Amino acid sequence: MSYALSLQAHVPHEGQLKVTRLQPTFGAEVEGLDLREPLTPELRDEVRALIVQHKVIFLRDQHITREQQLAFATQFGPPVIHPLQKLKETQRKEDLPQGMHTIVPPTAEYGHIPKRRTWHSDGSWTYPVAFASFLRGVEVPEVGGDTIWVDAGAIYRGLPDRLKARLEGLYVTHEYKELALSGISHPIVAHPAVINHSETGEDLLYVDFIMHPWIVGWDRADSEALLSEIYEEVLRPEYHLRLKWKKGTLAIWDNRSTLHTAIHDYGDYPRRVERVVVGSNDVPSRDPSKRFVLPA
Numbered sequence: 001m002s003y004a005l006s007l008q009a010h011v012p013h014e015g016q017l018k019v020t021r022l023q024p025t026f027g028a029e030v031e032g033l034d035l036r037e038p039l040t041p042e043l044r045d046e047v048r049a050l051i052v053q054h055k056v057i058f059l060r061d062q063h064i065t066r067e068q069q070l071a072f073a074t075q076f077g078p079p080v081i082h083p084l085q086k087l088k089e090t091q092r093k094e095d096l097p098q099g100m101h102t103i104v105p106p107t108a109e110y111g112h113i114p115k116r117r118t119w120h121s122d123g124s125w126t127y128p129v130a131f132a133s134f135l136r137g138v139e140v141p142e143v144g145g146d147t148i149w150v151d152a153g154a155i156y157r158g159l160p161d162r163l164k165a166r167l168e169g170l171y172v173t174h175e176y177k178e179l180a181l182s183g184i185s186h187p188i189v190a191h192p193a194v195i196n197h198s199e200t201g202e203d204l205l206y207v208d209f210i211m212h213p214w215i216v217g218w219d220r221a222d223s224e225a226l227l228s229e230i231y232e233e234v235l236r237p238e239y240h241l242r243l244k245w246k247k248g249t250l251a252i253w254d255n256r257s258t259l260h261t262a263i264h265d266y267g268d269y270p271r272r273v274e275r276v277v278v279g280s281n282d283v284p285s286r287d288p289s290k291r292f293v294l295p296a
């Protein structure tokens with residue numbers, strides 16, 4: 001039985017929530033939630049299970065405030081306070097509650113599609129890593145400005161055996177260089193290139209392509225050559241899920257089992273999405289028998 005089919009057996013079909021799958025291996029639209037109210041513990045657990053099983057879920061027509069978004073998201077983990085938000089200047093300018101980040105492309109990026117690699121996972125540069133992101137469409141263009149996710153399990157399974165074997169035992173750095181440029185000191189963390197999901201047991205590629213990945217102990221050119229080959233697999237459309245935003249759409253995803261990228265194709269439209277990232281006590285591991293989970 002394929003991984004996608006075995007997951008399907010666990011998807012609830014009864015009760016308050018309506019779940020519509022969006023891609024063969026991941027992604028679902030979930031109806032039946034009102035995020036203005038706190039969830040019961042049972043419903044919270046059900047939503048958490050949906051995030052982990054489907055990897056990305058979309059909730060439409062959630063016209064909530066920042067505070068309601070923060071209150072909803074933090075039912076699933078502690079908010080990750082972005083180091084840049086600690087800079088008083090940034091906080092004052094954006095007037096954001098602690099734990100909420102706005103994503104507005106810098107002016108220089110308007111109107112051009114970056115040539116650099118953009119697929120990434122939020123919070124991969126922390127230790128332990130982030131669990132989920134909750135991203136809400138606040139001001140979005142009528143067309144364009146989509147976000148795309150890729151299934152990290154499908155990427156791994158799609159790699160030829162030769163590449164799977166080469167990745168075994170490797171660690172890759174997740175280096176947030178831009179923090180250093182802002183005068184913030186932050187350690188460079190390294191995680192296994194392939195991890196075993198701590199809740200589903202699935203093997204996943206875990207490389208964040210914007211965090212300056214470098215295979216630990218390898219020559220830069222050799223590391224780049226292998227990561228470039230892997231990146232080809234990330235770009236395969238069969239593994240992608242694309243969201244057309246509407247105001248009030250909330251996208252939620254598991255950062256351990258997906259990568260994502262935003263499409264900058266909307267000229268100078270003032271697109272604005274707002275995000276809460278929640279943490280976990282999960283230290284990614286390749287070998288389930290050696291998994292280390294920080295005490296909660």
Ligand code: SIN
Nearest residue numbers: 103146147261262273
């Ligand atoms: C992100 O890249 O983390 C945000 C995605 C988006 O702006 O759509």
